[in-house]
Amino acid sequence: MTETHSFTGRILCETACQLGEGPTYDPATDKAFWFDILGRKLHELHLATMAKAVHDLPFLGSVLAVVDAERQLIVSDQGLFIRTVADGRLAPFARLEDKAANRSNDGRVHPSGALWASTMGRSAEKHSGAIYHVAGERVTKLFSNLTIPNSICFSPDGGTGYFTDTDVNHLMKVALDPQTGLPTGEPELLSDESGAPGGVDGAVCDADGLIWNARWGANAVEVYTPDGMKVARHLLPASQTSCPAFIGAKADRVLVTSAWQGMDAAARRADPHAGQTFELGVAARGRLEPSFRL
Numbered sequence: 001m002t003e004t005h006s007f008t009g010r011i012l013c014e015t016a017c018q019l020g021e022g023p024t025y026d027p028a029t030d031k032a033f034w035f036d037i038l039g040r041k042l043h044e045l046h047l048a049t050m051a052k053a054v055h056d057l058p059f060l061g062s063v064l065a066v067v068d069a070e071r072q073l074i075v076s077d078q079g080l081f082i083r084t085v086a087d088g089r090l091a092p093f094a095r096l097e098d099k100a101a102n103r104s105n106d107g108r109v110h111p112s113g114a115l116w117a118s119t120m121g122r123s124a125e126k127h128s129g130a131i132y133h134v135a136g137e138r139v140t141k142l143f144s145n146l147t148i149p150n151s152i153c154f155s156p157d158g159g160t161g162y163f164t165d166t167d168v169n170h171l172m173k174v175a176l177d178p179q180t181g182l183p184t185g186e187p188e189l190l191s192d193e194s195g196a197p198g199g200v201d202g203a204v205c206d207a208d209g210l211i212w213n214a215r216w217g218a219n220a221v222e223v224y225t226p227d228g229m230k231v232a233r234h235l236l237p238a239s240q241t242s243c244p245a246f247i248g249a250k251a252d253r254v255l256v257t258s259a260w261q262g263m264d265a266a267a268r269r270a271d272p273h274a275g276q277t278f279e280l281g282v283a284a285r286g287r288l289e290p291s292f293r294l
Contacts, residue, residue, distance in 0.1 A: 062105055
């Protein structure tokens with residue numbers, strides 16, 4: 001039985017991102033980060049003071065992972081870069097692929113410290129995307145022929161990975177080696193969402209193994225059990241919700257990004273909060289994101 005919950009949260013940031021995506025949280029600095037992929041911006045919000053900074057990027061960035069106190073890893077359409085926090089300097093690190101027509105999309109760090117990151121066509125061309133495993137500078141293609149790869153997240157023990165192709169709307173699971181984050185079997189269907197409204201988009205897995213998934217086009221974050229049962233639906237005041245992240249020192253709060261991509265002026269007037277960033281307003285048993293191991 002899926003319980004539907006009205007929005008009781010707040011707007012964390014009123015800036016309307018064309019394609020808000022890739023949120024994450026750094027507990028060492030109490031800062032949340034997210035991207036406006038198409039706007040080429042990295043947003044930074046200090047939660048305790050609500051002080052906001054926006055950093056211009058020379059590429060389409062979509063994933064950020066903490067390396068250490070001085071460095072971050074950014075995944076972009078131009079490859080992976082190490083960002084120096086103090087001055088924003090970007091140094092090339094690795095490449096995912098050489099398809100100039102593609103950009104990066106979803107990604108998350110596995111408990112082992114390895115990264116999963118995905119690519120897709122800039123206009124969502126069919127079957128042009130893939131999901132990669134990045135361990136240090138070693139890049140391994142895991143899954144190909146995907147159109148809009150999303151929902152990358154991992155069980156607390158690192159033994160299961162989750163992902164989707166939003167174009168198909170099948171939420172998938174795959175057994176992993178907890179020590180490396182590499183698959184040890186073939187992907188299996190966890191939940192067939194092809195007949196439901198909206199697209200299965202970004203996701204994160206909490207301390208109990210529940211999967212929190214943003215539902216693009218359906219103004220909601222939906223929660224699944226590890227066996228694929230949908231148990232909760234949390235509504236938000238923007239239709240194109242894109243990705244959740246656990247924030248706060250206890251990872252007990254939920255940030256959700258959204259987008260106005262593809263909306264004309266009339267659609268944006270009808271969806272005035274499109275692209276804004278929200279706090280869901282519910283208590284969660286989240287997990288802090290692992291650091292990327294160089």
